[in-house]
Amino acid sequence: MKRNHPFKRAIGASLALAIVAAACASDEEPTAGNDAPAESVTEAAPASTESLSDAVAESGVVRIGVRNDNPPMSFIDENGDWVGFDVDLANAMADQMGFELELVPVDGTTRISFLQEGQVDMSVASMNHTLSREEAIDFSITYFWDNQSFLVRTDSYASIDELIGETVGANAGSSTIDSWGNYVAEQGGDAPDFVEFDDKLAAMQALRDGAIEGYTEDNITLLALAAGDPALTLLPGGHNPVQFGIGVPENDSEWRDDVNIALQGLWTSGEFAEIYERWFEGPDRIIDLPLGGAMEIWS
Numbered sequence: 001m002k003r004n005h006p007f008k009r010a011i012g013a014s015l016a017l018a019i020v021a022a023a024c025a026s027d028e029e030p031t032a033g034n035d036a037p038a039e040s041v042t043e044a045a046p047a048s049t050e051s052l053s054d055a056v057a058e059s060g061v062v063r064i065g066v067r068n069d070n071p072p073m074s075f076i077d078e079n080g081d082w083v084g085f086d087v088d089l090a091n092a093m094a095d096q097m098g099f100e101l102e103l104v105p106v107d108g109t110t111r112i113s114f115l116q117e118g119q120v121d122m123s124v125a126s127m128n129h130t131l132s133r134e135e136a137i138d139f140s141i142t143y144f145w146d147n148q149s150f151l152v153r154t155d156s157y158a159s160i161d162e163l164i165g166e167t168v169g170a171n172a173g174s175s176t177i178d179s180w181g182n183y184v185a186e187q188g189g190d191a192p193d194f195v196e197f198d199d200k201l202a203a204m205q206a207l208r209d210g211a212i213e214g215y216t217e218d219n220i221t222l223l224a225l226a227a228g229d230p231a232l233t234l235l236p237g238g239h240n241p242v243q244f245g246i247g248v249p250e251n252d253s254e255w256r257d258d259v260n261i262a263l264q265g266l267w268t269s270g271e272f273a274e275i276y277e278r279w280f281e282g283p284d285r286i287i288d289l290p291l292g293g294a295m296e297i298w299s
Contacts, residue, residue, distance in 0.1 A: 052121055052248075052255040062099040064090040065106035065120035065247075069200070071224045072279055072286040073126045085279040089143070090124045092271055093246075096262040108173045112136055115249050122259055123247035126218070128175045128240075138252070139245030140259045143272075145292030147238030148176050150214035151207060151222045154233045157214070163235075164189040166213040169203045172196040176216040179240035200225060207232070218242050220280075223287045243293075260298075267295040 056062050066086050067074045074084035082103065094101035104120050111125035115137050122140075129139045150160055150168065157163060164184050170176045177194055184192050195212055197203040204225055207215045215222070219234060219242075226232040246263070248256050266272040272295070280289040 051252050053252075053258050056097075056099060056121055056255075060100055061102050062094050062097060062122070063102045063104050063120045064094065065104045065111050065114050065123040065125055066090050067107060067111065067125045068105050069107065070126050070221060073220065074124075085144075085275060086124045086126060088275045088278070089266075089272075092266055092275060093122075093124065093259070093262050096265050096271075097258065108171060111247060115247050118249070121248075121255075125247065126221075126244055127247050128218070128242050129245040130175050130178075132175075132178070133247075136250065137247045138250050138256055139247060140256065140263055141296045142243040142245055142293065143263055143295060144242075144244035146218050146220050146242035146244075146289070148179060148216055148240040148242055149219050149222065149238040150216045150235045151204075151226055151232050152214045152235060153207065153210075154231055157235060160214075160235050160237060160239055161187065163214045164192070167193040167195060167211075168214040168216060169195045169197055169206055169212040170216050171200065171203070172198050174217065176240065180216055183239040204232075220287065220289055223289065227287060264295065264297050268297065 066082075068076050068082055070084070070086075072084055074082070074086040077083050087103070090103060091101060104114065106114055106120070106123060106125050111123040111127055112133065114120045115123055123137075126144075127133070127139075129142065133139075150157075150163055152163070160183075164187055168180065170180070173196075177196070180192055180194075184190070195206065197206070200217075200221070203212070203215050206212045208231065214235075216239075217225075219238060222234050226234065246259055248259055263272075266275075273291075276291055277285075279285060280287065281291070
C-alpha cells in the first residue's frame with residue numbers, strides 16, 4: 001500500500017474516538033498478524049551478502065513497518081486516516097533518504113518477524129530497544145525516550161511498589177512483562193501474576209472492572225488511553241526506562257548506518273523537533289510529553 005501524500009493529523013479530534021478507531025483498525029485499514037501469537041524473539045536468519053542499501057536504492061521504494069493500533073504514536077483516527085508520530089517520522093525518513101514510501105501495517109508480533117522475513121526494510125513501530133530483541137534484529141540509535149509505569153483506578157494506589165503481589169495486566173509480548181518481573185524480584189517479591197491482553201481496550205475495561213489492579217505499558221500509551229477519564233491515574237516513575245529505536249534487519253551495518261544518518265539529518269535540520277512538537281508539546285498536542293532525551297549525533 002503506497003501512500004505518497006502527507007498524512008492528516010488527528011488534531012482537535014476526540015482522542016476517545018481515535019482510540020476506538022485504532023482498536024477497530026481492521027475495519028479501516030488492513031492490519032498485519034492480528035491473530036498472530038504474542039511477539040516472540042527468535043534467532044535471525046543468516047544475513048544476505050547484499051545490503052538493503054543497494055536493493056532499496058535500486059527499487060527506489062523503502063518499505064517501512066508502522067503500527068496502526070498504538071495512539072498517539074500510530075493509529076487510525078476517526079476519519080479513517082493513518083496518523084501519529086511514527087507515521088510522520090516514517091514519511092520524513094523516506095523523504096530524507098530520497099525514496100518513495102510504502103507503509104506496511106505491523107503489530108506487536110510482526111514488527112520483528114516482517115524484518116526477519118524481508119517483508120519490510122525497517123520498522124518505525126514504537127519498539128523499545130531490549131537485549132532480547134537484539135538477538136533477532138538490529139536497532140538504530142534512540143529516537144524516543146519514555147518509561148513504563150501503571151494505570152490504576154484513581155485513589156487505589158500511590159506507587160508502583162504497592163502493586164507488588166497484585167494481579168496486573170500487560171499487552172501480550174510487551175517488554176513490560178519481563179521488566180515488571182525483574183523489578184519485583186529486585187524488591188524481593190514473588191513472581192507477579194500477569195494477565196496478558198491482545199486488545200488494549202480489553203485491558204482498560206479489565207482495569208475499570210477490577211479484574212486487574214494495574215495495567216502497565218509505555219507511559220505515552222497509558223496517557224493516551226486514559227485521556228479525559230478521571231477514574232484512572234498514571235502512577236509516577238516507572239519500572240523500565242524506554243528507548244525506542246528503528247528496527248532493521250540483523251547484520252547489515254551499511255543499511256543501519258543509512259538509517260542512522262537519516263535520523264540524525266532530521267534531528268539537526270529541526271524537522272524531528274517539528275514532528276515531536278506537533279504531537280506532544282505544541283498547542284495542538286494530543287498528550288503532554290516533553291522530549292525526554294537528545295539524539296546521538298556523529299561528527
